[in-house]
Amino acid sequence: MATMVRLTKEILPIVKEVYSRKNSAQANRTREYQAAVKIQSWYRALRARAYLRYIIDCSNVIQKRYRGFQGRKEFRVFLKNEVFVMKLNRYNLLATRIQKVWRGFYVRKYIFNYYSFKRYLSSLLIKNETIRETLAAYKEQQQTERMQAEAKAQRENKEAWLRKHHHLVSTAVVPGIYNSPYLPFETEVEADLRNTKPFDHVKKPDGKPKYNPTATRYDLTTPKPPSLPPIAKKPQGPFRQAEEVRQQRYRPFNPSLRVETSYTAVDEAREAMKQQEWVDRVIDTPFKPFTHRHRNYEPLHHTQTTYGHIPYGTAYFREEHSNKFISTQPMKTLVPPIPIFDKLNATYSQGEV
Incomplete structure:
Protein backbone atom coordinates (compact mmCIF):
# COMPACT_ATOMS: atom_id res chain seq x y z
CA MET A 1 0.00 0.00 0.00
CA ALA A 2 2.76 2.32 0.88
CA THR A 3 4.54 1.36 -2.32
CA MET A 4 1.50 2.13 -4.39
CA VAL A 5 1.15 5.50 -2.74
CA ARG A 6 4.81 6.20 -3.38
CA LEU A 7 4.52 5.15 -6.99
CA THR A 8 1.40 7.26 -7.43
CA LYS A 9 3.25 10.26 -6.11
CA GLU A 10 6.14 9.54 -8.49
CA ILE A 11 3.90 8.99 -11.55
CA LEU A 12 2.16 12.37 -11.36
CA PRO A 13 5.32 14.36 -12.11
CA ILE A 14 6.15 11.96 -14.93
CA VAL A 15 2.68 12.41 -16.45
CA LYS A 16 2.95 16.15 -16.09
CA GLU A 17 6.39 16.02 -17.76
CA VAL A 18 4.97 13.91 -20.59
CA TYR A 19 2.09 16.29 -21.13
CA SER A 20 4.38 19.29 -20.97
CA ARG A 21 6.77 17.74 -23.50
CA LYS A 22 3.81 16.77 -25.72
CA ASN A 23 2.52 20.31 -25.63
CA SER A 24 5.93 21.75 -26.38
CA ALA A 25 6.38 19.27 -29.24
CA GLN A 26 2.94 20.13 -30.59
CA ALA A 27 3.85 23.78 -30.37
CA ASN A 28 7.14 23.20 -32.25
CA ARG A 29 5.63 20.76 -34.79
CA THR A 30 4.84 23.44 -37.48
CA ARG A 31 8.25 25.08 -37.18
CA GLU A 32 9.99 21.72 -37.43
CA TYR A 33 7.82 20.77 -40.44
CA GLN A 34 8.68 23.99 -42.24
CA ALA A 35 12.34 23.48 -41.39
CA ALA A 36 12.21 19.92 -42.78
CA VAL A 37 10.44 21.15 -45.93
CA LYS A 38 13.07 23.83 -46.42
CA ILE A 39 15.87 21.31 -45.96
CA GLN A 40 14.23 18.88 -48.37
CA SER A 41 13.59 21.60 -50.96
CA TRP A 42 17.16 22.83 -50.71
CA TYR A 43 18.49 19.28 -51.04
CA ARG A 44 16.22 18.46 -53.94
CA ALA A 45 17.12 21.73 -55.67
CA LEU A 46 20.77 20.93 -55.14
CA ARG A 47 20.28 17.50 -56.70
CA ALA A 48 18.19 18.92 -59.56
CA ARG A 49 20.82 21.58 -60.29
CA ALA A 50 23.54 18.98 -60.21
CA TYR A 51 21.57 16.68 -62.53
CA LEU A 52 20.73 19.58 -64.83
CA ARG A 53 24.40 20.57 -64.90
CA TYR A 54 25.27 16.97 -65.73
CA ILE A 55 22.68 16.88 -68.55
CA ILE A 56 23.94 20.21 -69.90
CA ASP A 57 27.51 18.93 -69.87
CA CYS A 58 26.43 15.75 -71.68
CA SER A 59 24.41 17.71 -74.25
CA ASN A 60 27.38 20.02 -74.79
CA VAL A 61 29.60 17.03 -75.44
CA ILE A 62 27.03 15.54 -77.87
CA GLN A 63 26.55 18.86 -79.67
CA LYS A 64 30.29 19.37 -79.85
CA ARG A 65 30.84 15.93 -81.31
CA TYR A 66 27.92 16.28 -83.76
CA ARG A 67 28.90 19.80 -84.82
CA GLY A 68 32.45 18.66 -85.29
CA PHE A 69 31.24 15.77 -87.44
CA GLN A 70 28.98 18.03 -89.51
CA GLY A 71 31.70 20.65 -89.81
CA ARG A 72 34.23 18.10 -91.00
CA LYS A 73 31.67 16.67 -93.42
CA GLU A 74 30.79 20.11 -94.84
CA PHE A 75 34.44 21.03 -94.94
CA ARG A 76 35.23 17.91 -96.93
CA VAL A 77 32.43 18.78 -99.40
CA PHE A 78 33.63 22.40 -99.55
CA LEU A 79 37.21 21.28 -100.02
CA LYS A 80 36.12 18.86 -102.75
CA ASN A 81 34.22 21.64 -104.53
CA GLU A 82 37.13 24.02 -104.18
CA VAL A 83 39.54 21.44 -105.55
CA PHE A 84 37.13 20.74 -108.41
CA VAL A 85 36.82 24.46 -109.18
CA MET A 86 40.59 24.86 -109.03
CA LYS A 87 41.07 21.94 -111.41
CA LEU A 88 38.34 23.27 -113.68
CA ASN A 89 39.92 26.72 -113.73
CA ARG A 90 43.28 25.13 -114.41
CA TYR A 91 41.85 23.10 -117.30
CA ASN A 92 40.11 26.17 -118.67
CA LEU A 93 43.36 28.13 -118.45
CA LEU A 94 45.23 25.39 -120.28
CA ALA A 95 42.49 25.14 -122.90
CA THR A 96 42.61 28.93 -123.31
CA ARG A 97 46.35 28.81 -123.85
CA ILE A 98 46.00 26.05 -126.43
CA GLN A 99 43.24 27.97 -128.21
CA LYS A 100 45.30 31.16 -128.09
CA VAL A 101 48.35 29.50 -129.61
CA TRP A 102 46.28 27.72 -132.29
CA ARG A 103 44.28 30.82 -133.18
CA GLY A 104 47.43 32.90 -133.40
CA PHE A 105 49.03 30.32 -135.68
CA TYR A 106 45.88 30.04 -137.81
CA VAL A 107 45.45 33.81 -138.09
CA ARG A 108 49.10 34.40 -138.94
CA LYS A 109 49.11 31.65 -141.55
CA TYR A 110 45.70 31.88 -143.23
CA ILE A 111 44.03 35.21 -142.36
CA PHE A 112 46.72 37.86 -141.95
CA ASN A 113 49.25 36.33 -144.31
CA TYR A 114 51.18 39.19 -145.87
CA TYR A 115 51.74 37.62 -149.28
CA SER A 116 48.21 36.25 -149.60
CA PHE A 117 46.83 39.60 -148.46
CA LYS A 118 49.01 41.37 -151.04
CA ARG A 119 47.74 39.07 -153.78
CA TYR A 120 44.19 39.65 -152.58
CA LEU A 121 44.65 43.45 -152.76
CA SER A 122 46.12 43.26 -156.26
CA SER A 123 43.24 41.07 -157.47
CA LEU A 124 40.82 43.40 -155.71
CA LEU A 125 42.26 46.38 -157.61
CA ILE A 126 41.83 44.55 -160.91
CA LYS A 127 38.29 43.55 -160.01
CA ASN A 128 37.42 47.10 -158.96
CA GLU A 129 38.76 48.47 -162.24
CA THR A 130 36.66 45.95 -164.16
CA ILE A 131 33.57 46.88 -162.15
CA ARG A 132 34.23 50.60 -162.79
CA GLU A 133 34.48 50.01 -166.51
CA THR A 134 31.30 47.92 -166.47
CA LEU A 135 29.46 50.59 -164.48
CA ALA A 136 30.71 53.34 -166.80
CA ALA A 137 29.49 51.39 -169.84
CA TYR A 138 26.16 50.72 -168.13
CA LYS A 139 25.84 54.43 -167.25
CA THR A 196 2.08 65.50 -191.28
CA LYS A 197 -1.07 63.46 -191.72
CA PRO A 198 -4.11 64.91 -189.88
CA PHE A 199 -6.30 63.01 -187.43
CA ASP A 200 -9.03 60.78 -188.84
CA HIS A 201 -12.34 62.27 -187.70
CA VAL A 202 -14.36 59.15 -188.44
CA LYS A 203 -15.50 57.65 -185.14
CA LYS A 204 -14.67 54.04 -184.67
CA PRO A 205 -17.21 51.66 -183.15
CA ASP A 206 -16.47 50.94 -179.51
CA GLY A 207 -17.49 47.27 -179.84
CA LYS A 208 -20.15 47.42 -177.12
CA PRO A 209 -23.59 46.04 -177.98
CA LYS A 210 -26.24 48.65 -178.23
CA TYR A 211 -29.29 48.58 -176.02
CA ASN A 212 -32.31 46.98 -177.63
CA PRO A 213 -35.52 47.50 -175.61
CA THR A 214 -37.37 44.92 -177.71
CA ALA A 215 -34.99 42.05 -176.92
CA THR A 216 -36.53 39.14 -175.05
CA ARG A 217 -33.30 37.87 -173.45
CA TYR A 218 -29.87 39.32 -172.71
CA ASP A 219 -26.67 37.44 -172.16
CA LEU A 220 -25.44 37.55 -168.58
CA THR A 221 -21.94 38.47 -169.75
CA THR A 222 -23.24 41.49 -171.72
CA PRO A 223 -22.76 44.74 -169.79
CA LYS A 224 -26.05 46.30 -168.85
CA PRO A 225 -26.74 49.94 -169.63
CA PRO A 226 -27.15 52.17 -166.59
CA SER A 227 -30.66 53.15 -167.55
CA LEU A 228 -33.15 52.85 -170.38
CA PRO A 229 -33.12 55.49 -173.12
CA PRO A 230 -35.49 58.36 -172.47
CA ILE A 231 -39.02 57.97 -173.79
CA ALA A 232 -40.54 60.98 -175.36
CA LYS A 233 -44.10 60.05 -174.46
CA LYS A 234 -45.46 57.50 -172.04
CA PRO A 235 -47.50 54.82 -173.84
CA GLN A 236 -51.17 54.99 -173.14
CA GLY A 237 -52.60 52.28 -170.93
CA PRO A 238 -51.90 50.54 -167.60
CA PHE A 239 -48.23 49.97 -168.29
CA ARG A 240 -45.36 50.05 -165.79
CA GLN A 241 -42.40 52.32 -165.94
CA ALA A 242 -39.57 51.30 -168.26
CA GLU A 243 -36.98 51.20 -165.42
CA GLU A 244 -39.15 48.91 -163.32
CA VAL A 245 -39.70 46.62 -166.30
CA ARG A 246 -35.97 46.50 -166.93
CA GLN A 247 -35.17 45.67 -163.27
CA GLN A 248 -37.72 42.89 -163.31
CA ARG A 249 -36.27 41.58 -166.57
CA TYR A 250 -32.70 41.51 -165.15
CA ARG A 251 -33.70 40.18 -161.71
CA PRO A 252 -31.14 37.61 -160.46
CA PHE A 253 -32.05 33.95 -160.38
CA ASN A 254 -33.30 32.85 -156.92
CA PRO A 255 -33.84 29.07 -156.87
CA SER A 256 -35.75 27.34 -154.08
CA LEU A 257 -34.17 25.12 -151.43
CA ARG A 258 -35.38 21.98 -153.21
CA VAL A 259 -33.64 23.04 -156.41
CA GLU A 260 -30.41 24.06 -154.64
CA THR A 261 -30.16 20.84 -152.60
CA SER A 262 -28.62 17.84 -154.29
CA TYR A 263 -30.79 14.79 -154.85
CA THR A 264 -28.22 12.52 -153.16
CA ALA A 265 -27.38 14.91 -150.30
CA VAL A 266 -28.70 12.51 -147.59
CA ASP A 267 -26.68 9.56 -148.89
CA GLU A 268 -23.55 11.69 -149.17
CA ALA A 269 -24.00 12.96 -145.59
CA ARG A 270 -24.40 9.39 -144.30
CA GLU A 271 -21.28 8.26 -146.12
CA ALA A 272 -19.31 11.20 -144.72
CA MET A 273 -20.51 10.37 -141.18
CA LYS A 274 -19.44 6.73 -141.63
CA GLN A 275 -15.98 7.78 -142.82
CA GLN A 276 -15.57 10.24 -139.95
CA GLU A 277 -16.67 7.60 -137.44
CA TRP A 278 -14.17 5.15 -138.93
CA VAL A 279 -11.40 7.76 -138.56
CA ASP A 280 -12.29 8.73 -134.98
CA ARG A 281 -12.66 5.28 -133.43
CA VAL A 282 -9.67 3.73 -131.69
CA ILE A 283 -10.26 0.01 -132.34
CA ASP A 284 -11.84 -1.62 -135.38
CA THR A 285 -13.18 -4.64 -133.52
CA PRO A 286 -16.80 -3.97 -132.55
CA PHE A 287 -17.71 -4.32 -128.89
CA LYS A 288 -19.69 -7.41 -127.98
CA PRO A 289 -21.37 -8.12 -124.64
CA PHE A 290 -19.77 -10.69 -122.37
CA THR A 291 -22.76 -13.03 -122.73
CA HIS A 292 -22.29 -13.32 -126.51
CA ARG A 293 -18.54 -13.64 -126.90
CA HIS A 294 -17.25 -16.58 -128.93
CA ARG A 295 -13.69 -17.07 -127.67
CA ASN A 296 -11.97 -19.40 -125.25
CA TYR A 297 -11.38 -18.45 -121.66
CA GLU A 298 -7.91 -17.04 -121.01
CA PRO A 299 -6.60 -18.16 -117.60
CA LEU A 300 -4.66 -15.79 -115.35
CA HIS A 301 -0.94 -15.95 -114.61
CA HIS A 302 -1.23 -17.19 -111.03
CA THR A 303 -3.62 -19.99 -112.04
CA GLN A 304 -1.09 -21.57 -114.47
CA THR A 305 1.54 -22.41 -111.83
CA THR A 306 2.09 -25.88 -110.42
CA TYR A 307 1.46 -24.88 -106.83
CA GLY A 308 -1.79 -23.03 -107.36
CA HIS A 309 -2.55 -19.51 -106.28
CA ILE A 310 0.39 -17.57 -104.77
CA PRO A 311 -0.60 -14.48 -102.76
CA TYR A 312 1.12 -11.33 -103.93
CA GLY A 313 3.82 -9.93 -101.64
CA THR A 314 4.18 -12.95 -99.34
CA ALA A 315 6.68 -15.41 -100.76
CA TYR A 316 7.58 -15.12 -104.46
CA PHE A 317 7.88 -12.45 -107.11
CA ARG A 318 8.23 -12.49 -110.84
CA GLU A 319 11.79 -11.13 -110.80
CA GLU A 320 13.06 -13.72 -108.28
CA HIS A 321 11.40 -16.84 -109.74
CA SER A 322 11.01 -16.14 -113.43
CA ASN A 323 10.99 -19.88 -114.29
CA LYS A 324 7.59 -20.28 -112.61
CA PHE A 325 5.92 -17.90 -115.00
CA ILE A 326 5.07 -18.22 -118.66
CA SER A 327 6.91 -15.18 -119.92
CA THR A 328 10.61 -14.88 -119.08
CA GLN A 329 10.91 -11.47 -120.66
CA PRO A 330 11.20 -8.49 -118.29
CA MET A 331 8.18 -6.28 -117.91
CA LYS A 332 8.17 -3.39 -120.34
CA THR A 333 7.63 0.21 -119.29
CA LEU A 334 4.77 2.29 -120.56
CA VAL A 335 6.96 4.97 -122.14
CA PRO A 336 10.42 4.73 -123.77
CA PRO A 337 13.41 5.98 -121.78
CA ILE A 338 14.62 9.56 -122.17
CA PRO A 339 18.18 9.63 -123.57
CA ILE A 340 19.12 12.91 -121.89
CA PHE A 341 18.60 11.42 -118.42
CA ASP A 342 21.26 8.79 -119.16
CA LYS A 343 23.82 11.56 -119.57
CA LEU A 344 23.40 12.94 -116.04
CA ASN A 345 26.67 13.25 -114.05
CA ALA A 346 28.54 12.22 -117.20
CA THR A 347 29.96 15.70 -117.80
CA TYR A 348 30.91 18.57 -115.54
CA SER A 349 30.16 22.25 -115.55
CA GLN A 350 31.29 25.32 -113.65
CA GLY A 351 30.78 25.06 -109.87
CA GLU A 352 29.18 21.59 -109.76
CA VAL A 353 30.47 18.26 -108.42
Whole structure:
Protein backbone atom coordinates (compact mmCIF):
# COMPACT_ATOMS: atom_id res chain seq x y z
CA MET A 1 0.00 0.00 0.00
CA ALA A 2 2.76 2.32 0.88
CA THR A 3 4.54 1.36 -2.32
CA MET A 4 1.50 2.13 -4.39
CA VAL A 5 1.15 5.50 -2.74
CA ARG A 6 4.81 6.20 -3.38
CA LEU A 7 4.52 5.15 -6.99
CA THR A 8 1.40 7.26 -7.43
CA LYS A 9 3.25 10.26 -6.11
CA GLU A 10 6.14 9.54 -8.49
CA ILE A 11 3.90 8.99 -11.55
CA LEU A 12 2.16 12.37 -11.36
CA PRO A 13 5.32 14.36 -12.11
CA ILE A 14 6.15 11.96 -14.93
CA VAL A 15 2.68 12.41 -16.45
CA LYS A 16 2.95 16.15 -16.09
CA GLU A 17 6.39 16.02 -17.76
CA VAL A 18 4.97 13.91 -20.59
CA TYR A 19 2.09 16.29 -21.13
CA SER A 20 4.38 19.29 -20.97
CA ARG A 21 6.77 17.74 -23.50
CA LYS A 22 3.81 16.77 -25.72
CA ASN A 23 2.52 20.31 -25.63
CA SER A 24 5.93 21.75 -26.38
CA ALA A 25 6.38 19.27 -29.24
CA GLN A 26 2.94 20.13 -30.59
CA ALA A 27 3.85 23.78 -30.37
CA ASN A 28 7.14 23.20 -32.25
CA ARG A 29 5.63 20.76 -34.79
CA THR A 30 4.84 23.44 -37.48
CA ARG A 31 8.25 25.08 -37.18
CA GLU A 32 9.99 21.72 -37.43
CA TYR A 33 7.82 20.77 -40.44
CA GLN A 34 8.68 23.99 -42.24
CA ALA A 35 12.34 23.48 -41.39
CA ALA A 36 12.21 19.92 -42.78
CA VAL A 37 10.44 21.15 -45.93
CA LYS A 38 13.07 23.83 -46.42
CA ILE A 39 15.87 21.31 -45.96
CA GLN A 40 14.23 18.88 -48.37
CA SER A 41 13.59 21.60 -50.96
CA TRP A 42 17.16 22.83 -50.71
CA TYR A 43 18.49 19.28 -51.04
CA ARG A 44 16.22 18.46 -53.94
CA ALA A 45 17.12 21.73 -55.67
CA LEU A 46 20.77 20.93 -55.14
CA ARG A 47 20.28 17.50 -56.70
CA ALA A 48 18.19 18.92 -59.56
CA ARG A 49 20.82 21.58 -60.29
CA ALA A 50 23.54 18.98 -60.21
CA TYR A 51 21.57 16.68 -62.53
CA LEU A 52 20.73 19.58 -64.83
CA ARG A 53 24.40 20.57 -64.90
CA TYR A 54 25.27 16.97 -65.73
CA ILE A 55 22.68 16.88 -68.55
CA ILE A 56 23.94 20.21 -69.90
CA ASP A 57 27.51 18.93 -69.87
CA CYS A 58 26.43 15.75 -71.68
CA SER A 59 24.41 17.71 -74.25
CA ASN A 60 27.38 20.02 -74.79
CA VAL A 61 29.60 17.03 -75.44
CA ILE A 62 27.03 15.54 -77.87
CA GLN A 63 26.55 18.86 -79.67
CA LYS A 64 30.29 19.37 -79.85
CA ARG A 65 30.84 15.93 -81.31
CA TYR A 66 27.92 16.28 -83.76
CA ARG A 67 28.90 19.80 -84.82
CA GLY A 68 32.45 18.66 -85.29
CA PHE A 69 31.24 15.77 -87.44
CA GLN A 70 28.98 18.03 -89.51
CA GLY A 71 31.70 20.65 -89.81
CA ARG A 72 34.23 18.10 -91.00
CA LYS A 73 31.67 16.67 -93.42
CA GLU A 74 30.79 20.11 -94.84
CA PHE A 75 34.44 21.03 -94.94
CA ARG A 76 35.23 17.91 -96.93
CA VAL A 77 32.43 18.78 -99.40
CA PHE A 78 33.63 22.40 -99.55
CA LEU A 79 37.21 21.28 -100.02
CA LYS A 80 36.12 18.86 -102.75
CA ASN A 81 34.22 21.64 -104.53
CA GLU A 82 37.13 24.02 -104.18
CA VAL A 83 39.54 21.44 -105.55
CA PHE A 84 37.13 20.74 -108.41
CA VAL A 85 36.82 24.46 -109.18
CA MET A 86 40.59 24.86 -109.03
CA LYS A 87 41.07 21.94 -111.41
CA LEU A 88 38.34 23.27 -113.68
CA ASN A 89 39.92 26.72 -113.73
CA ARG A 90 43.28 25.13 -114.41
CA TYR A 91 41.85 23.10 -117.30
CA ASN A 92 40.11 26.17 -118.67
CA LEU A 93 43.36 28.13 -118.45
CA LEU A 94 45.23 25.39 -120.28
CA ALA A 95 42.49 25.14 -122.90
CA THR A 96 42.61 28.93 -123.31
CA ARG A 97 46.35 28.81 -123.85
CA ILE A 98 46.00 26.05 -126.43
CA GLN A 99 43.24 27.97 -128.21
CA LYS A 100 45.30 31.16 -128.09
CA VAL A 101 48.35 29.50 -129.61
CA TRP A 102 46.28 27.72 -132.29
CA ARG A 103 44.28 30.82 -133.18
CA GLY A 104 47.43 32.90 -133.40
CA PHE A 105 49.03 30.32 -135.68
CA TYR A 106 45.88 30.04 -137.81
CA VAL A 107 45.45 33.81 -138.09
CA ARG A 108 49.10 34.40 -138.94
CA LYS A 109 49.11 31.65 -141.55
CA TYR A 110 45.70 31.88 -143.23
CA ILE A 111 44.03 35.21 -142.36
CA PHE A 112 46.72 37.86 -141.95
CA ASN A 113 49.25 36.33 -144.31
CA TYR A 114 51.18 39.19 -145.87
CA TYR A 115 51.74 37.62 -149.28
CA SER A 116 48.21 36.25 -149.60
CA PHE A 117 46.83 39.60 -148.46
CA LYS A 118 49.01 41.37 -151.04
CA ARG A 119 47.74 39.07 -153.78
CA TYR A 120 44.19 39.65 -152.58
CA LEU A 121 44.65 43.45 -152.76
CA SER A 122 46.12 43.26 -156.26
CA SER A 123 43.24 41.07 -157.47
CA LEU A 124 40.82 43.40 -155.71
CA LEU A 125 42.26 46.38 -157.61
CA ILE A 126 41.83 44.55 -160.91
CA LYS A 127 38.29 43.55 -160.01
CA ASN A 128 37.42 47.10 -158.96
CA GLU A 129 38.76 48.47 -162.24
CA THR A 130 36.66 45.95 -164.16
CA ILE A 131 33.57 46.88 -162.15
CA ARG A 132 34.23 50.60 -162.79
CA GLU A 133 34.48 50.01 -166.51
CA THR A 134 31.30 47.92 -166.47
CA LEU A 135 29.46 50.59 -164.48
CA ALA A 136 30.71 53.34 -166.80
CA ALA A 137 29.49 51.39 -169.84
CA TYR A 138 26.16 50.72 -168.13
CA LYS A 139 25.84 54.43 -167.25
CA GLU A 140 26.56 55.44 -170.83
CA GLN A 141 24.03 52.90 -172.09
CA GLN A 142 21.38 54.19 -169.68
CA GLN A 143 22.05 57.78 -170.70
CA THR A 144 21.77 56.82 -174.38
CA GLU A 145 18.51 54.96 -173.78
CA ARG A 146 17.13 57.87 -171.73
CA MET A 147 18.09 60.37 -174.43
CA GLN A 148 16.50 58.17 -177.11
CA ALA A 149 13.31 57.87 -174.99
CA GLU A 150 13.20 61.63 -174.48
CA ALA A 151 13.76 62.25 -178.19
CA LYS A 152 11.03 59.73 -179.05
CA ALA A 153 8.63 61.38 -176.58
CA GLN A 154 9.40 64.80 -178.05
CA ARG A 155 8.81 63.50 -181.57
CA GLU A 156 5.52 61.90 -180.53
CA ASN A 157 4.39 65.09 -178.77
CA LYS A 158 5.40 67.19 -181.76
CA GLU A 159 3.64 64.84 -184.17
CA ALA A 160 0.49 64.84 -181.99
CA TRP A 161 0.58 68.67 -181.87
CA LEU A 162 1.10 68.87 -185.62
CA ARG A 163 -1.76 66.45 -186.34
CA LYS A 164 -3.99 68.35 -183.92
CA HIS A 165 -3.17 71.73 -185.57
CA HIS A 166 -3.10 70.51 -189.18
CA HIS A 167 -5.97 72.82 -190.02
CA LEU A 168 -3.51 75.75 -189.69
CA VAL A 169 -1.59 74.65 -192.78
CA SER A 170 -1.46 77.07 -195.77
CA THR A 171 -3.64 76.60 -198.78
CA ALA A 172 -3.35 77.84 -202.36
CA VAL A 173 -5.66 80.78 -201.58
CA VAL A 174 -5.14 81.56 -197.87
CA PRO A 175 -1.68 81.40 -196.33
CA GLY A 176 -1.36 79.90 -192.88
CA ILE A 177 -0.36 81.73 -189.71
CA TYR A 178 3.02 79.96 -189.78
CA ASN A 179 3.65 80.96 -193.45
CA SER A 180 4.63 84.60 -193.51
CA PRO A 181 4.45 86.27 -196.91
CA TYR A 182 7.40 88.43 -195.96
CA LEU A 183 9.81 85.50 -195.78
CA PRO A 184 11.56 84.21 -198.88
CA PHE A 185 10.72 80.61 -197.93
CA GLU A 186 8.28 78.77 -195.68
CA THR A 187 9.06 78.10 -192.01
CA GLU A 188 9.93 74.79 -190.47
CA VAL A 189 6.54 74.55 -188.72
CA GLU A 190 4.77 75.06 -192.02
CA ALA A 191 6.83 72.31 -193.62
CA ASP A 192 6.07 69.94 -190.73
CA LEU A 193 2.33 70.73 -190.92
CA ARG A 194 2.40 70.07 -194.66
CA ASN A 195 4.19 66.73 -194.23
CA THR A 196 2.08 65.50 -191.28
CA LYS A 197 -1.07 63.46 -191.72
CA PRO A 198 -4.11 64.91 -189.88
CA PHE A 199 -6.30 63.01 -187.43
CA ASP A 200 -9.03 60.78 -188.84
CA HIS A 201 -12.34 62.27 -187.70
CA VAL A 202 -14.36 59.15 -188.44
CA LYS A 203 -15.50 57.65 -185.14
CA LYS A 204 -14.67 54.04 -184.67
CA PRO A 205 -17.21 51.66 -183.15
CA ASP A 206 -16.47 50.94 -179.51
CA GLY A 207 -17.49 47.27 -179.84
CA LYS A 208 -20.15 47.42 -177.12
CA PRO A 209 -23.59 46.04 -177.98
CA LYS A 210 -26.24 48.65 -178.23
CA TYR A 211 -29.29 48.58 -176.02
CA ASN A 212 -32.31 46.98 -177.63
CA PRO A 213 -35.52 47.50 -175.61
CA THR A 214 -37.37 44.92 -177.71
CA ALA A 215 -34.99 42.05 -176.92
CA THR A 216 -36.53 39.14 -175.05
CA ARG A 217 -33.30 37.87 -173.45
CA TYR A 218 -29.87 39.32 -172.71
CA ASP A 219 -26.67 37.44 -172.16
CA LEU A 220 -25.44 37.55 -168.58
CA THR A 221 -21.94 38.47 -169.75
CA THR A 222 -23.24 41.49 -171.72
CA PRO A 223 -22.76 44.74 -169.79
CA LYS A 224 -26.05 46.30 -168.85
CA PRO A 225 -26.74 49.94 -169.63
CA PRO A 226 -27.15 52.17 -166.59
CA SER A 227 -30.66 53.15 -167.55
CA LEU A 228 -33.15 52.85 -170.38
CA PRO A 229 -33.12 55.49 -173.12
CA PRO A 230 -35.49 58.36 -172.47
CA ILE A 231 -39.02 57.97 -173.79
CA ALA A 232 -40.54 60.98 -175.36
CA LYS A 233 -44.10 60.05 -174.46
CA LYS A 234 -45.46 57.50 -172.04
CA PRO A 235 -47.50 54.82 -173.84
CA GLN A 236 -51.17 54.99 -173.14
CA GLY A 237 -52.60 52.28 -170.93
CA PRO A 238 -51.90 50.54 -167.60
CA PHE A 239 -48.23 49.97 -168.29
CA ARG A 240 -45.36 50.05 -165.79
CA GLN A 241 -42.40 52.32 -165.94
CA ALA A 242 -39.57 51.30 -168.26
CA GLU A 243 -36.98 51.20 -165.42
CA GLU A 244 -39.15 48.91 -163.32
CA VAL A 245 -39.70 46.62 -166.30
CA ARG A 246 -35.97 46.50 -166.93
CA GLN A 247 -35.17 45.67 -163.27
CA GLN A 248 -37.72 42.89 -163.31
CA ARG A 249 -36.27 41.58 -166.57
CA TYR A 250 -32.70 41.51 -165.15
CA ARG A 251 -33.70 40.18 -161.71
CA PRO A 252 -31.14 37.61 -160.46
CA PHE A 253 -32.05 33.95 -160.38
CA ASN A 254 -33.30 32.85 -156.92
CA PRO A 255 -33.84 29.07 -156.87
CA SER A 256 -35.75 27.34 -154.08
CA LEU A 257 -34.17 25.12 -151.43
CA ARG A 258 -35.38 21.98 -153.21
CA VAL A 259 -33.64 23.04 -156.41
CA GLU A 260 -30.41 24.06 -154.64
CA THR A 261 -30.16 20.84 -152.60
CA SER A 262 -28.62 17.84 -154.29
CA TYR A 263 -30.79 14.79 -154.85
CA THR A 264 -28.22 12.52 -153.16
CA ALA A 265 -27.38 14.91 -150.30
CA VAL A 266 -28.70 12.51 -147.59
CA ASP A 267 -26.68 9.56 -148.89
CA GLU A 268 -23.55 11.69 -149.17
CA ALA A 269 -24.00 12.96 -145.59
CA ARG A 270 -24.40 9.39 -144.30
CA GLU A 271 -21.28 8.26 -146.12
CA ALA A 272 -19.31 11.20 -144.72
CA MET A 273 -20.51 10.37 -141.18
CA LYS A 274 -19.44 6.73 -141.63
CA GLN A 275 -15.98 7.78 -142.82
CA GLN A 276 -15.57 10.24 -139.95
CA GLU A 277 -16.67 7.60 -137.44
CA TRP A 278 -14.17 5.15 -138.93
CA VAL A 279 -11.40 7.76 -138.56
CA ASP A 280 -12.29 8.73 -134.98
CA ARG A 281 -12.66 5.28 -133.43
CA VAL A 282 -9.67 3.73 -131.69
CA ILE A 283 -10.26 0.01 -132.34
CA ASP A 284 -11.84 -1.62 -135.38
CA THR A 285 -13.18 -4.64 -133.52
CA PRO A 286 -16.80 -3.97 -132.55
CA PHE A 287 -17.71 -4.32 -128.89
CA LYS A 288 -19.69 -7.41 -127.98
CA PRO A 289 -21.37 -8.12 -124.64
CA PHE A 290 -19.77 -10.69 -122.37
CA THR A 291 -22.76 -13.03 -122.73
CA HIS A 292 -22.29 -13.32 -126.51
CA ARG A 293 -18.54 -13.64 -126.90
CA HIS A 294 -17.25 -16.58 -128.93
CA ARG A 295 -13.69 -17.07 -127.67
CA ASN A 296 -11.97 -19.40 -125.25
CA TYR A 297 -11.38 -18.45 -121.66
CA GLU A 298 -7.91 -17.04 -121.01
CA PRO A 299 -6.60 -18.16 -117.60
CA LEU A 300 -4.66 -15.79 -115.35
CA HIS A 301 -0.94 -15.95 -114.61
CA HIS A 302 -1.23 -17.19 -111.03
CA THR A 303 -3.62 -19.99 -112.04
CA GLN A 304 -1.09 -21.57 -114.47
CA THR A 305 1.54 -22.41 -111.83
CA THR A 306 2.09 -25.88 -110.42
CA TYR A 307 1.46 -24.88 -106.83
CA GLY A 308 -1.79 -23.03 -107.36
CA HIS A 309 -2.55 -19.51 -106.28
CA ILE A 310 0.39 -17.57 -104.77
CA PRO A 311 -0.60 -14.48 -102.76
CA TYR A 312 1.12 -11.33 -103.93
CA GLY A 313 3.82 -9.93 -101.64
CA THR A 314 4.18 -12.95 -99.34
CA ALA A 315 6.68 -15.41 -100.76
CA TYR A 316 7.58 -15.12 -104.46
CA PHE A 317 7.88 -12.45 -107.11
CA ARG A 318 8.23 -12.49 -110.84
CA GLU A 319 11.79 -11.13 -110.80
CA GLU A 320 13.06 -13.72 -108.28
CA HIS A 321 11.40 -16.84 -109.74
CA SER A 322 11.01 -16.14 -113.43
CA ASN A 323 10.99 -19.88 -114.29
CA LYS A 324 7.59 -20.28 -112.61
CA PHE A 325 5.92 -17.90 -115.00
CA ILE A 326 5.07 -18.22 -118.66
CA SER A 327 6.91 -15.18 -119.92
CA THR A 328 10.61 -14.88 -119.08
CA GLN A 329 10.91 -11.47 -120.66
CA PRO A 330 11.20 -8.49 -118.29
CA MET A 331 8.18 -6.28 -117.91
CA LYS A 332 8.17 -3.39 -120.34
CA THR A 333 7.63 0.21 -119.29
CA LEU A 334 4.77 2.29 -120.56
CA VAL A 335 6.96 4.97 -122.14
CA PRO A 336 10.42 4.73 -123.77
CA PRO A 337 13.41 5.98 -121.78
CA ILE A 338 14.62 9.56 -122.17
CA PRO A 339 18.18 9.63 -123.57
CA ILE A 340 19.12 12.91 -121.89
CA PHE A 341 18.60 11.42 -118.42
CA ASP A 342 21.26 8.79 -119.16
CA LYS A 343 23.82 11.56 -119.57
CA LEU A 344 23.40 12.94 -116.04
CA ASN A 345 26.67 13.25 -114.05
CA ALA A 346 28.54 12.22 -117.20
CA THR A 347 29.96 15.70 -117.80
CA TYR A 348 30.91 18.57 -115.54
CA SER A 349 30.16 22.25 -115.55
CA GLN A 350 31.29 25.32 -113.65
CA GLY A 351 30.78 25.06 -109.87
CA GLU A 352 29.18 21.59 -109.76
CA VAL A 353 30.47 18.26 -108.42
